[in-house]
Structure formats: C-alpha cells, structure tokens
Amino acid sequence: MSADPAALFGFDGGFLRRLERVALLSRRPLPGPAAGPRRSPRRGASVEFADFRDYAPGDDFRRIDWKAFGRLDRLFLRLYSAEEMTTLTLLLDCSTSMSFGEPAKSLFAARLAAVFSYVALCNYDLVAVAGWGQTLERYHPPRGGKAAITEVWNSIAALTLTPSAGTDFRSLQRFHHLRRGPGIAIVISDVLSDSDWRCGLRALRGAGQEVTLIQVLAPEELNPPIRGDWKLRDAESGREVEITVSPRLLKRYGDELAAHTAAVREYCRRQGIAFLQLRSDAPIQEAVLADLHAGGLLG
Amino acid sequence: MLLAPLALALSALAVPIVAMYILKLRRREQLISSTFLWQRALDDIQANAPWQRLRPSILLALQLLALVALVLALAQPAYSRSHRYAGDLILIVDESYGMQAHDVAPSRFAVAVARAHALASDLPGGNVASVIGMGAQPQLKIAESSDGGAIGRAIDSLRPAVDAPNFLGALSLAASLARSGQTTRVVVLTSRESGISTLPLAVSFPVDIVRIGGRLRDLGITTFSASPGQSRTAALVRVGNFGVQPEGSDLDLYVDGQLADVRPLLIAPGTQQTIFWTNVPAGARSLHAVLTRSDDVSADKSAWAVVRSGTERSVLLVTGSDYFVQTALSLDPSVRLSVVAPSDFRAGQAGQYDLVVFDGVLPRMLPAAALLLSPPRGVVGLLRFGAYLPAGAVSVAPSPPPGPPGLLLRYVDLSDVHVARARAVSLPAWLEPLATAGSVPLLAAGESTGHRLALTTFALQESDWPLRVSFPIVMQNFLQYLVPGLGVGAADVAAGATVPFSPPPGTREIDITLPGGGTDRIGPPFAPFADTSTPGLYTAATIGGARRSSVTFAVNFFPARPAPASGKSQVTLGATHVGTSQSVTIPVSAAWICALAVLAVLSAEWWFAFRR
Numbered sequence: 001m002s003a004d005p006a007a008l009f010g011f012d013g014g015f016l017r018r019l020e021r022v023a024l025l026s027r028r029p030l031p032g033p034a035a036g037p038r039r040s041p042r043r044g045a046s047v048e049f050a051d052f053r054d055y056a057p058g059d060d061f062r063r064i065d066w067k068a069f070g071r072l073d074r075l076f077l078r079l080y081s082a083e084e085m086t087t088l089t090l091l092l093d094c095s096t097s098m099s100f101g102e103p104a105k106s107l108f109a110a111r112l113a114a115v116f117s118y119v120a121l122c123n124y125d126l127v128a129v130a131g132w133g134q135t136l137e138r139y140h141p142p143r144g145g146k147a148a149i150t151e152v153w154n155s156i157a158a159l160t161l162t163p164s165a166g167t168d169f170r171s172l173q174r175f176h177h178l179r180r181g182p183g184i185a186i187v188i189s190d191v192l193s194d195s196d197w198r199c200g201l202r203a204l205r206g207a208g209q210e211v212t213l214i215q216v217l218a219p220e221e222l223n224p225p226i227r228g229d230w231k232l233r234d235a236e237s238g239r240e241v242e243i244t245v246s247p248r249l250l251k252r253y254g255d256e257l258a259a260h261t262a263a264v265r266e267y268c269r270r271q272g273i274a275f276l277q278l279r280s281d282a283p284i285q286e287a288v289l290a291d292l293h294a295g296g297l298l299g
Numbered sequence: 300m301l302l303a304p305l306a307l308a309l310s311a312l313a314v315p316i317v318a319m320y321i322l323k324l325r326r327r328e329q330l331i332s333s334t335f336l337w338q339r340a341l342d343d344i345q346a347n348a349p350w351q352r353l354r355p356s357i358l359l360a361l362q363l364l365a366l367v368a369l370v371l372a373l374a375q376p377a378y379s380r381s382h383r384y385a386g387d388l389i390l391i392v393d394e395s396y397g398m399q400a401h402d403v404a405p406s407r408f409a410v411a412v413a414r415a416h417a418l419a420s421d422l423p424g425g426n427v428a429s430v431i432g433m434g435a436q437p438q439l440k441i442a443e444s445s446d447g448g449a450i451g452r453a454i455d456s457l458r459p460a461v462d463a464p465n466f467l468g469a470l471s472l473a474a475s476l477a478r479s480g481q482t483t484r485v486v487v488l489t490s491r492e493s494g495i496s497t498l499p500l501a502v503s504f505p506v507d508i509v510r511i512g513g514r515l516r517d518l519g520i521t522t523f524s525a526s527p528g529q530s531r532t533a534a535l536v537r538v539g540n541f542g543v544q545p546e547g548s549d550l551d552l553y554v555d556g557q558l559a560d561v562r563p564l565l566i567a568p569g570t571q572q573t574i575f576w577t578n579v580p581a582g583a584r585s586l587h588a589v590l591t592r593s594d595d596v597s598a599d600k601s602a603w604a605v606v607r608s609g610t611e612r613s614v615l616l617v618t619g620s621d622y623f624v625q626t627a628l629s630l631d632p633s634v635r636l637s638v639v640a641p642s643d644f645r646a647g648q649a650g651q652y653d654l655v656v657f658d659g660v661l662p663r664m665l666p667a668a669a670l671l672l673s674p675p676r677g678v679v680g681l682l683r684f685g686a687y688l689p690a691g692a693v694s695v696a697p698s699p700p701p702g703p704p705g706l707l708l709r710y711v712d713l714s715d716v717h718v719a720r721a722r723a724v725s726l727p728a729w730l731e732p733l734a735t736a737g738s739v740p741l742l743a744a745g746e747s748t749g750h751r752l753a754l755t756t757f758a759l760q761e762s763d764w765p766l767r768v769s770f771p772i773v774m775q776n777f778l779q780y781l782v783p784g785l786g787v788g789a790a791d792v793a794a795g796a797t798v799p800f801s802p803p804p805g806t807r808e809i810d811i812t813l814p815g816g817g818t819d820r821i822g823p824p825f826a827p828f829a830d831t832s833t834p835g836l837y838t839a840a841t842i843g844g845a846r847r848s849s850v851t852f853a854v855n856f857f858p859a860r861p862a863p864a865s866g867k868s869q870v871t872l873g874a875t876h877v878g879t880s881q882s883v884t885i886p887v888s889a890a891w892i893c894a895l896a897v898l899a900v901l902s903a904e905w906w907f908a909f910r911r
Contacts, residue, residue: 097332105332192333221332231326234334241334242326243341252340260336 058272093189101218133164169200185209306373372893386482397490462795519599548592618658623765685723690736807843
C-alpha cells in the first residue's frame with residue numbers, strides 16, 4: 001500500500017481543492033449523531049438551500065417547491081445543505097467481477113469512493129466503509145474529521161486489493177447488524193448478477209439509509225470486442241458459455257444489457273434510490289464529477 | 300418395393316449429421332466478469348465435454364427427416380398397379396349418327412366418353428395415349444400424350460354428329476400413330492349397329508371393338524326425293540324400322556311449309572316401307588317429311604327435298620322459224636323463253652333478258668350475253684363473218700381452252716356431226732375456237748369485259764347436228780356458260796358433304812342461310828361449302844355480279860343401317876391378343892413423392908433457422 005493515498009488514487013492537489021468546495025447532497029433532512037453543517041429535521045435546526053432536483057416517489061412532499069411547480073408545471077424538490085453531521089457509508093462491491101476491465105472497475109470504484117469520502121470528511125460528516133461480495137464482513141466503522149482521510153482511504157485501498165469470490169446482494173441485508181440509524185449509503189457495483197439485487201437495496205432502505213446505486217461497467221462489457229467462436233468462463237461462478245459471436249448475437253447481448261440496466265433504473269426510481277451508470281474508463285476529475293453533479297449527488 | 304435398394308446405404312449419412320450435434324467445436328477461452336448477460340442472449344448452450352448429450356433439437360429432427368426422404372427418393376420406392384392394357388393406347392371414339400341413340404342412359408355417346416375416360420386413366424406410366432374422333436372425317440384429338448389432363452380434355456372435346464363412321468380412315472390414322480417397338484392397342488368405342496366387325500386394313504396391333512347399345516327403338520326416314528312434272532310433282536319417302544319390335548308413327552308431309560298430308564305407318568322390325576305422293580302441286584319448291592313419334596334416335600325423324608332449286612333465266616330468241624333451237628332451249632325448266640322475229644327486234648329489248656339468241660341475224664351491238672347461230676355475212680364489233688367455205692366432218696380442238704369455255708363440250712361427242720359449209724370468220728383473241736372442220740372454226744366462245752359470247756359459223760339446217768344427242772347437251776352447256784347460276788350440282792346433299800358453287804362472273808360473296816336461321820358467307824376463291832352438319836334447307840345467294848342468283852338445296856342424313864354385327868358387345872381383332880379379363884401389373888415409382896418431401900422438409904428447416 002502506498003504511503004500517500006492521494007497518489008494511490010491519482011489525485012493531485014488541485015483536484016482535492018476542488019473537492020473541498022463541493023458537498024454531499026441529500027434528498028431529505030437527515031438527523032445525525034452530532035451538530036454539523038448538514039441540515040437536520042430536528043426542530044430548531046437552520047436550513048440552507050443548496051439545489052433543486054426532480055421529485056421522486058418517497059421524497060418528503062413538504063420539500064416540494066410549489067412556486068416552481070406553479071411556474072413550470074413540474075415537481076422539483078429543494079435540496080439543503082445539512083447543518084448536522086451525518087454518516088456516509090460506502091459499500092464497495094469487492095467481488096472478482098470488479099477486477100475486470102481496462103482500467104479495472106474495482107480501481108475506478110475505489111477512486112469514486114475516495115472522492116465521496118473526501119467530500120464527506122471535508123464537510124464534517126462521518127464516513128464508514130464496507131466491502132461486500134458473497135458476504136458483508138469487512139466493515140470499517142465511521143470516522144470523522146479531515147484527519148481521518150488517510151485511514152479511510154487506506155481502508156478503501158485494502159478492500160480493493162482483496163477481492164471476494166462472488167457477488168450476493170442479499171449480503172447487504174446484514175447492514176443493520178453493523179450500523180443503526182439514518183445516513184447516506186452509496187453502493188458501488190457492476191450489478192452483473194442474477195442474484196436478487198432488489199432485496200439488498202431494499203434492506204438498505206429499510207435500515208434508514210438514503211441509498212445511491214452507482215453501476216460501474218467496463219468498456220469491454222458495454223461493447224464486447226470479441227468475434228468468432230469463444231468459450232467464456234464466468235470469473236465468479238466458473239460457469240462456461242460457448243458462443244459463436246456474430247453481429248446478431250452482439251446486438252442481442254446489447255439488448256439484454258440495456259434491458260437489465262433499464263430494469264435496475266426503474267426499480268431504483270420506484271424505491272427512491274438514486275441510480276447512476278458510469279464507465280470505468282471515464283476520467284474521474286472531469287466527467288465523473290460532472291455526472292455526480294448532474295445526478296444530484298454532489299452540490 | 301424399392302427399385303434401387305442400394306441407395307439405402309446413403310442412410311449412413313445420418314451418423315455425421317448426429318455427430319455434428321454431439322461433437323463440439325474447439326473454441327478459444329476467455330475469462331470474463333460475468334456470463335450472466337451472455338447466457339440470457341443465448342438459446343443454445345453447449346456443455347464442456349467434447350461429446351455432449353444429444354438434446355432434442357428441431358433442426359436435428361428436420362435434417363434427419365430430410366435425409367430419410369432423400370434416401371427413400373434415391374431408392375425409388377414403388378407400388379404395384381394393375382392395368383387392363385399394357386403399352387400405348389389409341390382410343391377411337393365413334394362420333395357418328397348412331398351414337399346419339401338413347402337406348403342406354405344417358406346416351407351411347409356419353410357411355411363411350413365415360414369408357415374412354417376410364418381407359419385413359421388406366422394408362423400405365425411411361426406409355427402414351429392418342430384419341431381419334433371417328434366421324435365421316437376422322438379427327439385426331441390428341442396424339443401420343445402421357446398427360447392425363449390433356450387426354451381427358453381431348454376426350455371431352457368429342458362431339459357426336461349426323462354422319463356415318465369412317466372406320467377405315469380412323470384405323471389408317473391409328474396405324475400411323477403406332478410407335479415402332481412399343482406395344483400398342485387400339486380400342487374402338489362404337490355403336491352397336493355400326494356394323495364394324497372386320498378390319499378393313501391389315502394392322503400389326505390388336506384392335507378391341509367395344510359396341511355400345513341396348514334394346515333400340517328407331518323408326519327413321521331413309522330416302523326422300525321429289526320429281527317435278529308438267530302438272531303435278533311426285534314425292535317418295537322410304538321409312539325403315541331399325542329396332543327390335545314393330546313400330547308405328549304418323550308421317551307428315553309439308554309442302555312449302557304447309558301441312559299437305561298425314562300417313563299412318565306400322566312397320567315390322569328390320570323392314571322398310573315406301574310411301575308415294577303423286578298429287579303434290581307443280582309449283583311446289585320444297586317438301587318436308589316428318590315422323591311424329593319420338594324414339595331413341597331423334598335425328599332421323601325429318602327429311603327435306605327441293606323440287607325446284609334454281610332461279611329462272613329469261614331468254615330472247617330472235618329467229619325466223621327455227622324449230623330446233625326453240626325446242627332445245629325449252630327443255631330447261633328454268634328457262635323462260637320469248638321468241639321474236641328479226642324484224643320486230645329492237646336493240647333496247649336486249650337489256651330485259653339474261654340471254655339473247657340471234658338465229659340467222661347479226662345485231663348491231665352485242666348484249667351482255669349472246670349466242671350467235673347461223674350468222675349471215677357481216678360485221679359486229681370485231682367479228683367479221685365472210686363467205687361460206689366448204690366444211691365436212693367436225694373435229695374438236697385438240698386442247699380445250701382453260702376455264703369455263705373449255706367446259707362447253709363436256710359430255711359431248713361431235714364425231715358423228717357433219718356440216719355442209721361454214722362462214723369464214725376472223726376471231727378476236729378472246730374468242731376461243733372449240734370445234735373446227737379442217738381450218739374453219741365451227742364453234743367458238745369467250746368472255747371480254749363482262750360480255751360472254753358463243754357462236755356457230757354454220758346454219759343448223761345445213762348440218763345434221765340438231766339430229767344428234769350432242770345438240771341439246773351443247774345448248775344446255777351454252778346456257779350454263781352464258782347465264783351461269785350458282786351451280787350446285789344436286790338439289791339434295793348428304794349431311795357432312797361439301798357443296799361446290801360456281802358463281803357467275805363478278806360475284807363478290809355468297810351468302811348461305813342455314814336451317815337454324817344463321818348465315819354463313821364465303822368469298823373468292825369460293826371454296827366448297829363444308830358446314831353441312833345440320834340437316835335441313837340451305838339457301839345460297841350471290842352478292843355482286845350482273846344479276847343476283849340464288850339456289851336452295853336440302854341436306855339430309857340417310858344412314859345405311861346394317862344389322863348388328865354380333866351378339867358380343869366386345870371383340871378383339873388383330874395380330875396379337877391380350878385377354879380382356881387379364882390384367883397387367885406394372886410397378887409405379889413414387890420417388891417424386893419423396894423428392895417433394897425433401898423439398899418440404901428443407902423449406903421447413905430454412906424457415907425454422909431463419910426464424911431463430
């Protein structure tokens with residue numbers, strides 16, 4: 001492990017200074033364990049407006065901007081910077097499938113987690129990190145303060161370097177054993193599994209978490225570069241598939257991927273879960289930050 | 300039964316086909332993050348072992364089915380089929396009058412057609428059939444065809460007619476169709492009374508005569524004629540009973556369409572009865588005899604006769620006192636003769652007559668049709684008659700001129716005619732000498748610019764010609780030449796026969812009114828009229844020419860009725876014999892069915908693969 005985590009994730013000083021000027025956005029006020037900059041639903045807490053985003057089922061309709069609705073005939077939710085510290089839990093998919101891609105999806109996921117943790121710690125929030133695969137075991141409890149950034153990033157790097165054998169979203173059902181109370185949970189995974197990812201996400205919601213799912217896909221998964229006769233072996237299950245890749249089969253693969261993504265997106269929309277799909281080869285300093293802003297995750 | 304059983308060895312091709320479904324391809328391996336989406340995209344996932352378990356596959360089933368059908372097609376499966384005849388078949392179907400009898404239901408002809416269809420459908424594969432319609436003029440309906448549909452249509456195109464069967468012609472046609480080296484059989488489907496019992500022609504193939512008929516009831520008119528007299532016209536009808544029991548009927552006689560008499564008849568089987576009328580009015584033009592009682596044959600119940608068929612010719616004879624010419628012209632009943640003395644003749648009179656005969660007189664101008672007899676010395680037109688020259692025995696021109704003038708001496712013998720003297724004459728080029736005495740022309744005829752002229756250069760009184768048989772004949776020939784009618788040879792014509800016409804000069808067309816009221820029209824060169832299949836009265840009239848002429852003629856069918864040939868309804872004649880009760884078993888290949896199955900299965904496989 002590198003002595004300088006910033007170098008490990010490829011962050012320079014300018015990028016970190018940019019991160020210090022942004023904050024995590026929540027879709028509703030979240031009570032926290034101690035006073036902080038994030039808005040709290042508790043009586044007497046102050047409110048600082050941060051941004052708008054589209055209304056989603058499950059949101060607190062009291063936060064709907066009715067004036068904007070009167071002008072634009074669309075429902076917008078007002079976002080606030082919390083003034084009370086909250087706990088951000090980063091749930092990294094550490095399965096073997098995340099090791100694939102050029103660059104590897106696990107590295108991109110780690111850098112993404114590093115960005116979120118840096119932003120949270122700079123805004124006086126607490127950050128917990130957990131790695132999950134077939135089980136949810138490697139949990140690093142919440143840390144607070146900017147001084148904890150090194151410890152948090154080392155935890156993230158450690159999780160990335162020791163992948164789990166498989167992926168089972170149901171392992172997220174154990175989350176409430178590890179941590180209780182409301183907070184923000186960001187799940188970073190490729191979601192390339194036929195296991196019941198719905199019950200895992202639903203369990204996080206049940207644990208009082210404002211859930212965000214970020215799907216990371218490698219360019220090879222979006223546009224497979226293979227042609228001809230191949231025997232494909234699943235890195236996690238070891239299952240083999242013999243295929244003769246033809247344009248017709250590739251189109252069919254693309255259709256299946258689009259249908260799968262659409263199903264995940266639709267489920268998240270109905271459950272009030274923010275969903276974002278990112279390519280593992282995207283430059284994190286520019287494109288990803290823009291996507292995170294556009295997705296209402298950072299403000 | 301398989302005609303090529305060795306082809307079954309090709310069924311071993313099933314092994315490689317199945318192997319292709321068991322044996323797997325050698326593929327490159329790649330580790331990927333998840334096969335989750337690939338697995339969804341694939342329908343057919345292969346197992347890891349080099350040999351996989353054979354799974355139910357529609358494609359495999361279709362391919363094996365196609366192979367089975369292909370192997371069967373190559374092995375040529377066949378089934379046995381028995382045929383009444385082996386080899387080629389020539390069907391001769393009687394279309395004549397006797398086949399119209401209804402003594403078998405629905406008719407003899409319908410039974411013959413049904414029998415022909417049955418025989419044609421029993422034609423062995425690889426053989427051909429021909430169909431001949433046997434009427435007065437045998438017609439080949441289809442030749443050497445193996446197409447069952449075409450043969451059936453040819454049989455259906457047969458039609459019965461009112462004429463006699465021409466067995467010799469039909470058999471000659473069949474003999475020309477027999478293929479050398481091929482077994483051929485001729486089957487003749489004819490009426491029971493057709494009388495065909497022997498082969499009129501030596502043939503090398505067997506001929507089956509199939510007679511169709513039952514217990515016939517037929518009273519028919521076999522003869523009808525009328526002869527005009529001076530004051531009355533006589534008519535004769537002969538009626539025969541061709542059935543097997545006595546038959547009675549009334550016989551009606553119509554004169555010019557009006558019922559004139561009714562005679563009751565009772566005729567024993569196999570006999571004929573003759574009925575006369577002698578009091579038919581002299582002016583009658585046509586007669587119609589009708590048997591009123593219907594029986595199994597309908598076409599022989601009516602007959603027609605024409606008493607006076609042609610049109611009248613008006614002839615003016617300009618003569619002093621000639622007896623011979625006047626008598627000869629009066630012999631023709633169509634001639635309406637007027638006689639005038641030379642002193643009373645006026646040139647304007649000529650236009651009112653079809654022919655002007657100048658006897659001992661020369662006109663100043665020749666009419667359209669003229670006959671010059673005993674001409675005096677003088678000139679008319681380019682004709683110049685000179686002094687008398689001694690003549691003698693008459694000789695006919697060695698080569699008669701072509702065309703109508705050459706026919707003037709038909710049936711004439713002038714060898715016994717002697718002429719004392721004849722006038723010298725200079726003939727223009729259009730006048731042809733027909734007979735001479737030495738170098739002196741005696742008879743000449745010709746046509747120029749629509750004018751016809753015949754002449755003699757001698758006085759009849761100075762020859763012995765009026766006493767010879769040839770004189771009235773030549774006078775009639777002159778009449779026919781100078782005043783031509785339509786020229787139907789006989790007033791009564793047999794059904795199916797052709798009728799030649801000799802239209803007068805200038806005729807553009809001949810209109811023929813048919814018995815049913817329809818019309819037909821023939822034009823130059825006036826081929827003989829052949830549409831005489833319907834008995835009845837026909838009227839032909841000319842269009843164009845100097846004068847309109849018409850003629851009426853009767854078309855009748857009076858078939859000869861021989862006795863039934865034998866008691867057997869079917870006999871076999873010819874060189875070789877194939878028993879009629881004996882059947883021939885011939886294998887019929889069904890390979891085409893298998894080939895069609897191959898095509899269908901391959902199409903299904905293509906559709907199935909394309910749908911996937």
